Amino acid sequence: MLPRRRLLSAAGARRAIGLLGTLFIVFAVGRAIVVSGQGQPTVTTLVTSLMISVPGFLLVSGAYWLSRADIDPDFYPRIARWCLAGFGVMACLLVVYHLQPGESVSTRAPPILTALASVAGLAVGINDGRARTRTYEVETRNRQLERYREYTDDVLNAIRDVFYVLETDGTLHRWNDSLCEVTGYEDSEITSMHALEFFGENDHDPIAEAIEEGFETGSVQVEAELLTKDGASIPYEFAASTLTDPDGETVLAGIGRDVTERMDRERELTKRAHQQQVVADLGQTALETDDLDELMLETARRVTDTLDTDYCKVLELDEGSGELLLRQGVGWEEGLVGEATEPAVAEASQAAYTLANDRPIVVEDFETETRFTGPELLTSHDVRSGISTVIGPFDQPWGILGTHDTDSREFTEEDITFVQSISNVLAEAIERHHYQLELEESNERLEQFAHAASHDLQEPLRMVSSYVQLIDTRYGDELDDEGREFLEFAADGADRMRAMIDGLLEYSRVESQGEPFEGIDLDDVASDVRRDLEPRITDTDAEVRIEDLPRVEGDESQLRQVFQNLVKNAIEYSGDGRPRVHVSAEKNGTEWAVSVRDEGVGIDPSEQERIFDVFHRLDPHDDQPGSGIGLALCERIVERHGGEIWVESEPGEGATFSFTLPTTQDHE
Incomplete structure (x- = not known):
């Protein structure tokens, strides 16, 4: 105006x-x-x-x-x-x-x-x-x-990303200040430069192809290492599209963005995912192996590979001597594993400091460490940094897991969490190993007791049965009705006692006398059980319906006992009506849930947990045969197969007994 x-x-x-x-x-x-x-x-x-x-x-x-x-x-x-x-x-x-x-x-x-x-x-x-x-x-x-x-130049120069305009021959037509700031070249130098000069030789062909593709298709996106004037390389992502300049010529204009942080995040995520996979793999190994030393050695190998450290150690605490034994490890001089020890109670020692803390101890440089001194095992191997943490509960530690490096370095929170997770895997494996040892000892003592009980009780029991038969033979005609009833009670009690002793012996031998697991077709097992129970099915006019059953991993003889006990019980506790039994299976993840359902008298909720106890019967005075150990035997067999068994029932509404079994690898 x-x-x-x-x-x-x-x-x-x-x-x-x-x-x-x-x-x-x-x-x-x-x-x-x-x-x-x-x-x-x-x-x-x-x-x-x-x-x-x-x-x-x-x-x-x-x-x-x-x-x-x-x-x-x-x-x-x-x-x-x-x-x-x-x-x-x-x-x-x-x-x-x-x-x-x-x-x-x-x-x-x-x-x-x-x-x-x-x-x-x-x-x-x-x-x-x-x-x-x-x-x-x-x-x-x-x-x-x-x-x-x-104004446009000011806007473009205000952009932190690199802006560029390329001609068809790859020369730079226009750029912003960011290109100079990132690469270190002056505007006067860039004027005479070709686009390929900003990249290493290995990236020349991909960049040339990307420029050609951009002019042909109208847009392109490519990642490459941008080369600075002083020779440093920076990861960049370039995106460009074609447009027409004021002279009517087609040019390729785009933005280059530094993706260092993104790639660092991706590497960190990849590293974290790898660490989590290692933890999962070691957890699976811990479940599959009974050899603790093999697990510890594999753990040490995986830790050093994952964290790129030089050493890893698994120290076992001997509370009696107050020393830590180098139970397993990698990187140490030959002959030290299984022999070298560290004091666990020495003042100002790393081991004592680690055992006194409930979280991992990180050392970035032993030369500047003031909290404690490094043990001879570490100093003799020129260790400069590392992570160590307690294996097991803080108040009852089993030992120490540590990984170390000869260079001074920083460890991330993810690295620390990884070592702690590996320590937890070892602690659970050790606890499970101890539990298995205790269980084996308990089973052995149980079997010894059952064998002794069977042997010691069978003889007097046979004597009682013999004398009852002798009394019946010699004096049966002289007894009145009440006397004969008493005699029958004595004979029946002896038979029950014999069945209980046999059942107890069978219960104690589930672990020790079981066969190795193999792939088993449950259809065949159920057919055998049905054939064995055919007389009972015929006598009771029972309807036993068996659906298609899967293949599982297990002990065929023991699983036949489970099916026989459950189907037999379903028939015997059917009440006054016609027995109806339905056997089925349903896939649940990596295992099968097998169910045996009846329409009988049912079970009171207060009794549903106790029925799996040894010698427990729903009604001790009922007329049903049996020793009261059948369901307890089923539970023990299912537990040996890594599953669980339970019942769902209401009085008068029947009962459904279900148990889980692992699938076979060739099931699918």
Whole structure:
């Protein structure tokens, strides 16, 4: 917008031109009136008046037309000056001509010539105004374009990412300051550089192909190492699209972004995922092996590989001697594993400090460590850094797991958590190993007890049975009904006692006398059980429906006992109605849940947990045969197979006994 002073000047210029034109018109009219009274010819008067008034009208029209013309108002005063200059120059010429000796100008010539000269001056002024307006507009547009370019440059330079524009031959057409800041090159150097010069030789072909692809398809994205002037490489991601520049040429414009942080995060996530996988793998190994030393050695190998350390140790605490034995490890000098020891109670020792803390102890540099001193095992191997943590409960530690390096280094929280997780795996494996040893000892004692009980009780029991039979043979005819009833009770008790002793012996031998697990088709097992129970099924008119059963991993003989006990119980506890038994299986993840359902008398909820106890019967006084050890035997067999057994029932609504078994690897 023009200043107000300039606007008033423009308005004054138009008024000056219009006023000049009006004066010519008024002069022409007034002269015509005066001359017509002097008797001049009418035609001459009319022609003279027109030659004066027409230019006047042109001047008035020109002043009015200027506001609608494509001329900047800033040039109106210049047009007015051209108009007045035409008038003034003509007037001067007429005066000069009139002053010459012997020359004179008629009274009609001055107004006509000055009017025409004014119109001519207006025309010249208009042309000049238009030309200057065009020039001013071009200059204004150029200044605007320059400002826009400067603004665009400021915007692009404010971007932290690298901005670039490539021509088809790969030369840089434009870039922002970030390219200079990142690479270290000056603008003058980049001007003569090719795009490939910012990358190592190994990336030249991929970058050249990416540029070609970008021009062919319209867009491209590629990752490469950006090479700086001093030879450093930075991972960058480049994305570009084609566009047309002001000259109509196709160029490739894009952004390059430093992806160092993203790649660091990805590496960290990969590292963390690998650590978690190692923990999972070692956990699986711990479940599959019974050899603790093999597990500890494999653990030491995996820890050093995962954390890229030089040493790993598993120290076993001997509370009696107060020493830690190097039970297993990697990296140590030959002969130390299984022999080297560390004091566990020495003051200011690393081992004592570790055992006294409930979280991992991290050392970044033993040379600057002030909390404790390094043991000879570490100092003799030039250890500088490491992580150590307690294996087992803090208040009852089994030992220490540690990993060490000969370089001073920092460990991340993920590294510390990884070592702690590995320690937990070892602690659980050790606890399970101790439990298994205790269980084996318990089973052995149970079997010894059952064998002794069987052997010691069978003889007096046989004697009782023999004397009962002898009394029945010799004195049976002399006994009254009550006496014979007493004799039957004694014989039945002896039979029950014998069944209980046999059942107890069988219960104790589930672990020791069981067969190795193998793939078993439960359809075959169920068919055998049905065939064995066929007389009982026929006598009771029982309906036994068996669905398709899967293959599982287990001991066929023991699983036959489970099916036989459950199906037999389902028939015997059917109540007054016809026995109906339904056997089915359902896949549940990596195991099968097998169910035996009946429609019998059911089981009270208060009894559902106790029915799996040894010698427990729903009703000790009922007439059903059995020793009360069948369900306990089923539970022990299922537990040996790594499963569990349970019952769901309501009194009078029947019962469903279910147990889980592992699938075979070839099941699918």
